[in-house]
Amino acid sequence: MKSAPLALAGLVAALATACADTAASGALGPATGEGDRGFPFVVEEVDQFDEPWAMAFLPEGDLLITERSGTLHLRDADTGERVEVGGTPAVADSGQSGLGDVLPGPSYAEDKMVYLSWAEAGDGGVGAAVGRARLETGDDEPSLEDLEVIWRQTPKTDGDGHLSHRLAFSPDGEHLFVSSGDKQLGDPAQDTSNTLGTIVRLTLDGDPAPGNPMADAGGVTAEIWSWGHRNPLGLEFAPDGTLWSSEMGPEGGDELNLVEAGSNYGWPEASNGSDYGGGEIPDHDEGDGYAAPARSWTPSISPGSLLIYSGDLFADWQGDAFLGALSGEALVRVGLDGESAGDAEVYDLGERIRAVEEGPDGAIWLLEDEGAGRLLRLTPS
Template sequence: MKPLAPALAGLLTVLATACSGDTAASGSLGPASGEGDDGWPFAVEELDRLDEPWAMAFLPDTGDLLITERSGTLHLRDAETGDRVAVAGVPEVVDAGQGGLGDVLPAPSYEEDGLVYLSWVEAGDGGTGAVVGRAVLETDGDGPRLDGLEVVWRQTPKVDGDGHFSHRLAFSPDGEHLFVSSGDRQLGDPAQDNTDTLGTIVRLTPDGEPAPGNPLADQGGVGAEIWSWGHRNPLGLEHAPDGTLWSSEMGPEGGDELNLIEAGSNYGWPEVSDGSDYGGGEIPDHAEGDGYAAPVRSWNPSISPGSLMVYGGELFEGWTGDAFLGALSGEALVRVDLDGRTAGETEVFDMGARVRAVEEGPDGAIWVLEDEGAGRLLRLTPAR
């Protein structure tokens, strides 16, 4: 493993110090721990608490908020009143380990047809695997419900175990393509095997078919779905305002990554990593000319990025186009200054709890969803 650059080493020392305090038990928020910050650059408002939240998405017509809980509940939270109700018609999920109900995303056509996309984990021949489905969200009548749920994609193959499903969703800015992150299921080697979709990011049509023009389209089979490969556990997937696709990925022991995702690129797992195997086994670091796409930013020790948002608003001056990662073991909100295809300054804000999801609200506020244990829904606005 390469020695840390001095600036990065200093930043991670700040993160380790900030995360050592037990602020989560009291439910309070500690001070910001970013470079040069003496206080929070944002005000924090607690709006709700949930049991084991995983993802959230705003509906474009009303600003109402959909929130998934890993155990299998989908909530709809009213933008005006803050009232929250469970949505009926959610599929049965395998709630074990990292498995359960995952991401939620309104279709680009939502205002015309009410379609929303969901990811979850199901059981089947060979074990378990991630699934993506879509349904119409009906909000009239006695309560919200999903109608006409259909599966449009399945992770291939199903295998034993309950880790590294990933199953984050992102639509291309033109609405023509659905991207899905697919973890390596803690197996490693399948991430280099293009006859399966483990350890990949796939690009599909909205109907779940392999998108025309994919790098391995001529190969046929599930390989025709693949956009990039060599991934371990990409739990964040987001397009920047300029259209570039980014992913945050959990490394092994260290080596968490922020990656610029490009068609046909191999990101190296498990052949290379800036981290080490659990138990101390060494893995070659990324190196120039090794044939693998290197991360634009990596973290040692681990922060465990569980989500990714690229900010497109203007409410926070100077942050437009920057990446925000929710750190699980790091118990932090991490901002990376993005300039086109390169990463600059990094700020780390100690939140005192595992951050599971980060989203931009309709007004440009930043919404943070903490993991089970704290489970708070927070709204961040610029400090006055």
């Protein structure tokens, strides 16, 4: 069933539906720290980057930020000073390709291991890669040491779009989940002999995780947790252990999905959007064999990231999903209740929001996309 659209241009209006969206603000232009927009938070600009893509806080509070061109920054929690981290991989920097996600490993406090994803050129074209390395920070020139590739998207193809390559660790720290986009090819997302258009579940060493839905098939099929995805650019576990992804649809039909083992999410056979140029795609329908989104958006908001909030600073938002909207130029909050998604609230920030992260103190941090590139910190107003 097609969800009600969110109007993100001009005034954000509450739509008259059974689950009406509530508008947080009008079209107010780029956010500032003035706190005069009726937002339930104050926006503070703390830094600026050229073409940021992802960020992750280390246990001691320092912040890692990736730039698509291949630069990894380390920002000091106390001083705000930042330095470039050496030893990053060579990336295929073109279109949507480049350096992607970064996360400290589950045992970072003991081994300083960080995981990162990037676009890698090779035989057949470009594909996503995931690697891990030890982050050495003992001097003025931090570096990634002993970087090893532990997973590659299969196959590499022509083109530089829809790699996705978001990372998430299971709550028990035993498994690594990676979102793998369809590379704008569509049909491979329904073919489980490859990993395009899938979410894979791996061991921390990058091997197929035991107990995966098609583990007995061997090869890359054994890596697959779910399939039928288009471009899942957000991947996050909720405090209750459920896994969620935010996914770009075609022309409309952006999705927030509850990700479950062995589920097929329909792309390109089903979507609540339409193909580019107006081509029809069947909507998700009960009984069609595909997992329908918990929530979808038409027209598009272009979700580029996902956070499930667990902090105390915004106590009323614990367990809610936050999506960074690119074309929507907004932060979108969706109430979650177990496996269900409720109403959405749109905070129009006037810039493309590439990444959303929770800080150690519960503040919400945003990265604006290339062009503005600001690092913003949100605290209660």
